Structure formats: C-alpha cells, structure tokens
Amino acid sequence: MAVQIAPAQPFPVASEHLEQLSRGVSAFTVDPYKNALYYFFPFIGAIFNNYHELRVDPALEAMMPPVQTDLMLREIKELTNCAQIQRDVIPYVALNHSFSNCGGSYSFTKPALYIPEQHLFRRTGNSPFPQEQQGENLAQKQWVFSDDETRFLIARELGQIKENSVLLKVAIKVAVLAALFTIYASPFGWSLGVSLCIGAIGLYIFSERFFQSRADIVGTEILGRRIQNPVRVAISALEKMRQQNLYRRENSQLARLYITEEGNNVLDFIHPFLTTRLSELRKCERNF
Numbered sequence: 001m002a003v004q005i006a007p008a009q010p011f012p013v014a015s016e017h018l019e020q021l022s023r024g025v026s027a028f029t030v031d032p033y034k035n036a037l038y039y040f041f042p043f044i045g046a047i048f049n050n051y052h053e054l055r056v057d058p059a060l061e062a063m064m065p066p067v068q069t070d071l072m073l074r075e076i077k078e079l080t081n082c083a084q085i086q087r088d089v090i091p092y093v094a095l096n097h098s099f100s101n102c103g104g105s106y107s108f109t110k111p112a113l114y115i116p117e118q119h120l121f122r123r124t125g126n127s128p129f130p131q132e133q134q135g136e137n138l139a140q141k142q143w144v145f146s147d148d149e150t151r152f153l154i155a156r157e158l159g160q161i162k163e164n165s166v167l168l169k170v171a172i173k174v175a176v177l178a179a180l181f182t183i184y185a186s187p188f189g190w191s192l193g194v195s196l197c198i199g200a201i202g203l204y205i206f207s208e209r210f211f212q213s214r215a216d217i218v219g220t221e222i223l224g225r226r227i228q229n230p231v232r233v234a235i236s237a238l239e240k241m242r243q244q245n246l247y248r249r250e251n252s253q254l255a256r257l258y259i260t261e262e263g264n265n266v267l268d269f270i271h272p273f274l275t276t277r278l279s280e281l282r283k284c285e286r287n288f
Contacts (some may be wrong), residue, residue: 014248014255035173039166042090042103042112051092051114064093064121068128072120075130076113079151082225083158085111093117101157104164111161119150139236142243149237152223152230159218165211172207175200208270216277217284231285235278242274 038045046053054073056066073091080089087110094100094114103111120129122144127133130147138146145153160166178200216234223230242263249259258266264273271277 035166035170038102039104039170040106040108042107043109045102046090046092046112046114049094049114051094051112054091054093054115054120068121068131071131072129075151076154079154079158079222079226083155083162083222085158085162087111089113089158089161091115093120099153099157101161102166104161104166106164106167113154113157113161115154119145119153142240142247145237145240148223148227148233149240151226152219152234152237155222155226156215156219159215159222160211163214163218165214169207169211172200172204175203205269209272212271213277213280216281220281220284231281235281235285238274238278238281242278245274 034045045051052060052063054064054069054076056069056073057064058066076089076091086105089111091113092115094116096114097116099116099119100114101112102114103109122128124144126136126138126141126144129150132138132147138144139149216238220230220234223233227233245255245259245263245265248255249261249263260266260273262273262275264275272280
C-alpha cells in the first residue's frame with residue numbers, strides 16, 4: 001500500500017492553516033476598507049496581492065505554458081457561463097492556498113477570480129488542470145485535487161461573484177468596527193460597548209459561515225450545469241480537506257491543539273466546520 005506523504009511545511013503549523021487564521025484576524029481590522037476598494041476595482045486587489053493574470057503570453061511561458069493556459073482559460077470561461085455571469089471574469093494565479101474572488105455585478109472593472117497555483121499547474125507529476133488522464137485517479141490521491149474537484153472550488157467563487165455577497169460582508173464588518181468604537185465613545189461605558197462588540201463579532205462570524213455554507217450549495221448548482229453528480233464531487237473535495245487535516249493532526253503535536261478528532265480546523269472560524277459542510281451537502285444530494 002502506497003504511503004501518502006504530506007508536502008513539506010516550513011513551520012509546525014501548516015502554512016495553509018496560518019493563512020486561514022490571518023484572514024480571520026485581518027477581517028476585524030483593515031479588511032472592510034480593502035474589501036470595498038477591491039470589490040469596485042478588482043484589479044487593484046490583484047496588484048497589491050501580487051497575483052498574476054492567467055493569460056496566454058510568451059513572456060510568461062516559463063510559468064504558464066501557452067497550450068495548458070489556453071485550456072484552463074476555456075474551462076474557466078465555460079464555468080463562468082454555467083454561473084450565468086453576464087460579464088467576463090479575469091482569472092489570476094495566486095501563490096497561496098485559498099480560492100478567493102473580488103468584484104461582482106456592480107464593480108467598475110471586471111471581477112477577479114484567484115486560483116491557487118498548485119490547483120492549476122500540478123507539480124507532482126500529474127497532468128495540469130483540466131487535462132487529467134483516465135488512469136491518474138486524482139480523486140483518490142490525498143494531496144492533489146482532481147479536475148472535477150477543482151471545478152467545484154472554482155464554481156464556489158463564481159457563485160459568490162454572481163450573488164455580490166461581498167457588499168453585504170463589508171456592511172457587516174463596518175458594523176463590527178462601529179461596535180468597537182462604542183467602547184470608547186459610548187457614555188454608558190465599557191459594559192455596553194463590550195456587549196455590542198461581542199454581538200457584532202458574533203453576527204460577523206455567523207454571516208461569514210452562512211455565506212460560505214451557501215457557496216457550497218450554489219457551487220454544486222453551477223457545477224451541475226457542467227458535469228453529472230456535482231454534489232458527489234463537492235463531497236469528495238471537502239472530504240479530501242478533512243483527511244488532510246487528520247493527517248496533520250496525527251503527525252504534529254501542535255496540530256492536535258487546533259484540529260479536532262473529526263478533522264475540523266478551529267483556526268478557520270470563517271467557514272463552518274468541514275463535518276457540518278459535508279452533512280449539509282449530503283442532505284442536498286438527493287435533489288440532484
């Protein structure tokens with residue numbers, strides 16, 4: 001039996017989990033302003049985060065081979081059509097672990113889709129997206145996502161672009177900051193300010209988890225216009241994330257402090273627990 005080996009990590013805590021934690025912390029500080037700016041001008045977010053546009057360009061051939069890149073662009077365009085987005089979405093290659101997006105129907109420039117590089121140009125001897133070969137069985141590999149699993153993760157982001165959920169998220173984050181201000185400005189003192197702050201933070205976490213949970217459902221609906229059995233693919237992708245967490249828990253004493261026995265990462269408080277997301281998807285499976 002082949003032994004699954006996790007990618008080498010420079011720190012005891014997986015860099016993917018550190019990224020999730022930093023996203024959550026920054027959400028309470030400068031994110032409301034950045035998110036509003038990036039929503040209306042998505043290209044600014046790409047510049048400041050050092051993302052590279054996915055395009056056929058001879059100058060980028062070493063990083064993005066033209067033939068492979070063209071196939072990726074066609075696939076992303078087809079998924080965009082499945083999402084029924086009426087404007088072009090510009091895909092960017094991101095050197096991080098999380099899929100994300102900027103912009104929507106009301107942005108002044110074209111919406112942006114940020115895709116982690118390792119999901120497109122697979123570096124472990126596997127075919128790049130979307131050129132998976134029949135004998136590769138990427139869905140069975142622990143550290144590589146298959147073409148359909150990657151399609152689901154892209155569809156989740158396209159669904160959020162379609163629904164313009166970022167605008168409501170910004171409004172909720174502003175409410176959190178306003179509650180923080182009342183700690184100092186309220187004549188009723190710290191008791192009222194702290195209560196408002198806790199309530200606003202709770203609302204923020206609840207709303208983020210609601211949006212992310214809905215993104216799973218909307219993502220499967222979009223994917224269902226592209227392939228068969230979309231919910232099964234979505235479950236496969238999330239279950240793979242859970243198994244990766246379990247591997248880290250088993251092989252790191254520190255990871256046991258923040259990864260539960262079920263494979264949930266408590267550092268990621270923006271998303272619902274993976275077990276919760278999987279349960280919700282299984283409930284929807286009979287509708288497809």
